[in-house]
Amino acid sequence: MNLSELKEGQTATVARVGGDGHFRRRLLEMGFLRGTEVYVEKYAPLRDPIELILKGYHLSLRVDEAANIDVEEVRSGE
Amino acid sequence: MPEKSITIALAGNPNSGKSTIFNNLTGTRQKVGNWPGVTVEKKEGHLKTNVYDLSVVDLPGTYSLTAYSIEEIVARNFILDEKPDVVVDIIDASNLERNLYLATQLRELDTKVIFVLNMADLARERGVKIDADKLSELLDVPVVFTVGNRNKGTRDLLETIMSVAEAEIDLPRTRRVYYGKDIEKAVGELSEFIKEKTTAELPYHTRWVAIKLLENDGIVKERVLQSANPKGEAILQEAELKRQRLRDFFDEEPEIVMTDHRYGFIAGIVKEVVKTVSKQRVDVSRQIDQVLTNRLLGLPIFVFFIWAMFQLTFSLGAYPMDWIDAGVGWLGQAVGQILPEGLFRDLIVDGMIAGMGSVAIFLPNILILFFCIALFEDSGYMARAAFLMDKVMHLIGLHGKSFIPMLMGFGCNAPAIMATRTLESEKDRILTILINPLMSCAARLPVYILLAGAFFGARAGNVIFSIYALGIVLAISIGRLFRSTLLRGKVAPFVMELPPYRVPMLKGLLIHMWDRSKIFLRKIGGVILIGSVVVWFLSAFPREVQFSRDYEAEIAGISDHYRPLISAAHGDLRERLLGKKDETISGLETLQAREKIERSYIGRLGRVLTPVFAPIGMDWRGSVAVLTGFVAKEIVVSTMGVLYTVGADEDEKSEALKVALRKSNMTPLSAYAMMTFVLIYVPCLATVAVIRRETNSWKWAAFSITYSTTLAWLVAFMIYQGGKAIGLG
Numbered sequence: 001m002n003l004s005e006l007k008e009g010q011t012a013t014v015a016r017v018g019g020d021g022h023f024r025r026r027l028l029e030m031g032f033l034r035g036t037e038v039y040v041e042k043y044a045p046l047r048d049p050i051e052l053i054l055k056g057y058h059l060s061l062r063v064d065e066a067a068n069i070d071v072e073e074v075r076s077g078e
Numbered sequence: 079m080p081e082k083s084i085t086i087a088l089a090g091n092p093n094s095g096k097s098t099i100f101n102n103l104t105g106t107r108q109k110v111g112n113w114p115g116v117t118v119e120k121k122e123g124h125l126k127t128n129v130y131d132l133s134v135v136d137l138p139g140t141y142s143l144t145a146y147s148i149e150e151i152v153a154r155n156f157i158l159d160e161k162p163d164v165v166v167d168i169i170d171a172s173n174l175e176r177n178l179y180l181a182t183q184l185r186e187l188d189t190k191v192i193f194v195l196n197m198a199d200l201a202r203e204r205g206v207k208i209d210a211d212k213l214s215e216l217l218d219v220p221v222v223f224t225v226g227n228r229n230k231g232t233r234d235l236l237e238t239i240m241s242v243a244e245a246e247i248d249l250p251r252t253r254r255v256y257y258g259k260d261i262e263k264a265v266g267e268l269s270e271f272i273k274e275k276t277t278a279e280l281p282y283h284t285r286w287v288a289i290k291l292l293e294n295d296g297i298v299k300e301r302v303l304q305s306a307n308p309k310g311e312a313i314l315q316e317a318e319l320k321r322q323r324l325r326d327f328f329d330e331e332p333e334i335v336m337t338d339h340r341y342g343f344i345a346g347i348v349k350e351v352v353k354t355v356s357k358q359r360v361d362v363s364r365q366i367d368q369v370l371t372n373r374l375l376g377l378p379i380f381v382f383f384i385w386a387m388f389q390l391t392f393s394l395g396a397y398p399m400d401w402i403d404a405g406v407g408w409l410g411q412a413v414g415q416i417l418p419e420g421l422f423r424d425l426i427v428d429g430m431i432a433g434m435g436s437v438a439i440f441l442p443n444i445l446i447l448f449f450c451i452a453l454f455e456d457s458g459y460m461a462r463a464a465f466l467m468d469k470v471m472h473l474i475g476l477h478g479k480s481f482i483p484m485l486m487g488f489g490c491n492a493p494a495i496m497a498t499r500t501l502e503s504e505k506d507r508i509l510t511i512l513i514n515p516l517m518s519c520a521a522r523l524p525v526y527i528l529l530a531g532a533f534f535g536a537r538a539g540n541v542i543f544s545i546y547a548l549g550i551v552l553a554i555s556i557g558r559l560f561r562s563t564l565l566r567g568k569v570a571p572f573v574m575e576l577p578p579y580r581v582p583m584l585k586g587l588l589i590h591m592w593d594r595s596k597i598f599l600r601k602i603g604g605v606i607l608i609g610s611v612v613v614w615f616l617s618a619f620p621r622e623v624q625f626s627r628d629y630e631a632e633i634a635g636i637s638d639h640y641r642p643l644i645s646a647a648h649g650d651l652r653e654r655l656l657g658k659k660d661e662t663i664s665g666l667e668t669l670q671a672r673e674k675i676e677r678s679y680i681g682r683l684g685r686v687l688t689p690v691f692a693p694i695g696m697d698w699r700g701s702v703a704v705l706t707g708f709v710a711k712e713i714v715v716s717t718m719g720v721l722y723t724v725g726a727d728e729d730e731k732s733e734a735l736k737v738a739l740r741k742s743n744m745t746p747l748s749a750y751a752m753m754t755f756v757l758i759y760v761p762c763l764a765t766v767a768v769i770r771r772e773t774n775s776w777k778w779a780a781f782s783i784t785y786s787t788t789l790a791w792l793v794a795f796m797i798y799q800g801g802k803a804i805g806l807g
């Protein structure tokens with residue numbers, strides 16, 4: 001399952017980050033590491049981008065880009 | 079007398095408060111705002127103590143030493159190449175874990191580092207308690223707490239900076255990130271290789287170079303090639319070999335594994351130094367966002383905010399504007415009475431006062447507009463606007479982040495274009511730069527307010543808003559066009575932090591507003607003054623012109639005609655005759671003044687322009703006005719002030735320009751066409767210069783001038799001719 005398939009209000013654990021080199025590295029540096037918990041705060045009014053909370057801060061990411069992040073242990077709530 | 083000079087660099091994650099601390103330290107007023115990417119170039123400030131001459135450098139924010147966009151490269155290069163004596167890492171204490179990523183990278187360098195835990199207030203509010211002594215001990219760096227926006231902890235920081243600068247300490251080589259057995263082995267071997275096999279003089283210490291080479295860092299590779307010539311090649315080859323081996327072993331890029339290790343190291347530190355005392359109370363910022371970025375309400379609220387901004391600017395600004403207008407009118411009259419009639423008086427009254435005054439009355443509007451923009455910037459709404467608009471910007475193949483420069487463009491395009499430095503893709507940047515001038519800046523506002531006020535009465539506010547909306551629509555359509563032709567490319571990823579909302583500090587807002595207004599006032603005293611004088615000269619000379627009819631004789635004739643009639647009449651009739659005589663004469667005088675200016679140098683210039691501008695409904699005076707507007711857009715108004723009010727009755731001086739405009743053959747339709755033309759046509763001189771610098775090419779600057787002017791003419795043409803065809807004009 002990947003991050004873009006989550007619904008608002010769900011939390012999941014990052015399993016793997018894909019995508020091309022630069023982008024992938026940036027995401028890792030921003031904290032998308034294996035085992036990190038990510039909470040889906042909301043989708044923007046036009047369904048794109050997504051607002052996420054990880055490591056205590058808010059980050060927005062496009063749906064396409066979020067699709068590069070594989071997640072596991074999906075659950076509801078924070 | 080200060081004797082030693084040292085350089086301090088302020089580094090840190092975006093939006094962690096670097097510029098705020100910089101301002102506290104140096105007493106300057108660098109721009110501060112609550113969104114990531116406010117500072118896009120390094121700024122230097124100075125501070126003298128009794129021993130030191132400190133030069134403090136405020137850097138753009140970066141999440142790591144791996145640079146992606148121009149402004150990050152600036153920060154990184156400064157730290158690596160200029161080798162500041164002390165690097166002060168401004169850490170957002172309420173977001174410690176991610177901020178420590180850059181911090182650990184900085185500690186791997188040769189430089190002395192100080193950690194500043196800024197936003198200590200926010201951390202406390204969130205119930206996060208940080209054990210600074212422990213942190214300092216664990217990482218072997220001095221740690222200082224600050225609250226930047228309240229100027230707390232500045233003295234502490236300054237003292238720490240000086241004691242660190244003084245200390246001849248060895249840089250800590252221990253308590254650094256441990257990258258795991260296999261990577262450490264590779265780092266060790268590569269270091270050995272560099273030291274033994276090449277004996278190369280590298281600009282940085284060896285372990286760090288080895289780490290960076292294993293991370294495949296482009297810039298460090300380049301530096302190694304430059305400085306370790308001819309051994310550079312060999313070093314890079316060896317590094318690639320090691321990378322290959324690690325890649326096979328981990329089944330993953332080495333840099334990714336190393337990032338993992340850094341975060342692992344950080345997690346260990348965080349566990350030891352952070353205590354969450356209370357579970358988070360209600361998160362106000364999130365609740366605000368429940369409304370402001372709400373699925374249904376988000377976009378309508380956004381549109382409402384923009385609409386409200388312009389309504390406020392227009393309607394609230396109208397009151398003080400009337401006062402200033404009256405003041406300018408009074409000044410013109412007073413000066414007119416004091417000075418003896420003649421050229422000099424005309425220069426002062428009709429040139430300087432009419433020109434500067436016609437622009438100065440818009441100061442209140444400009445203040446309000448900048449106040450609103452500052453409110454967006456300081457509250458944190460800017461980043462939300464980017465979030466909301468990302469999908470729309472996607473239509474043009476751009477990014478939500480591109481929307482921030484566009485919103486700033488409502489203030490002034492020059493800094494807005496510089497703000498595009500935060501965009502990672504070069505094509506995205508150029509595209510954003512090209513469409514930015516379509517976001518109507520504050521300098522164009524006076525033109526709209528004047529014309530809409532003169533021709534649309536109560537609907538002026540909405541008319542002006544429609545002009546802004548037209549600008550946005552055009553920006554999107556033109557952007558799309560360029561994207562699919564000139565600047566094809568992939569959409570860059572949109573990774574943007576959304577900082578928590580903050581209550582803006584009134585002082586900060588006022589400073590923002592004042593700084594911008596100062597620029598406006600300086601313009602009035604500078605280019606606008608010069609522009610008005612030049613326009614006045616060109617309109618007053620040549621002194622002697624050949625009139626088409628003999629006005630003097632006609633006026634004398636009229637006097638002669640009425641004299642016997644008036645002396646024969648009594649009472650009411652006499653009054654009426656007197657009035658009629660004056661009216662006829664002043665009518666002739668106005669005609670004479672008009673004809674005189676039409677035959678002046680500027681009138682001749684105007685005649686040359688007429689064929690170009692007549693199809694879009696502008697007379698020669700309007701044409702000259704927009705031509706002069708290339709220097710600065712406000713000059714359109716001051717030129718109109720000089721050209722249209724010529725021959726106006728003295729007692730009409732206040733509101734004179736509006737009255738004169740209504741009397742000219744301009745109609746609401748042609749006024750609207752002129753407004754659209756001014757919206758779209760050539761960016762002002764300053765903006766063109768910035769475009770040239772930021773794209774590093776005259777070609778793009780020239781392109782921007784040509785496309786905008788062509789587009790402006792076409793749109794104005796369609797509006798004017800289309801409007802006439804359906805019977806508006």
Ligand SMILES: Nc1nc2c(ncn2[C@@H]2O[C@H](COP(=O)(O)OP(=O)(O)OP(=O)(O)O)[C@@H](O)[C@H]2O)c(=O)[nH]1
Pocket residue numbers: 090091092093094095096097098099109110111112113114115116117118137138139140196197198199200224225226227228456580
């Ligand atoms: N609550 C709180 N807010 C702060 C503090 N320090 C700075 N701020 C606010 O944080 C925001 C960001 O400050 P800046 O100084 O512009 O941050 P910066 O690090 O220069 O940001 P960039 O130039 O974008 O990298 C502003 O709204 C400041 O008013 C602090 O200690 N506490």
Ligand SMILES: [Mg+2]
Pocket residue numbers: 096097098109110116117137138139
């Ligand atoms: Mg800054």
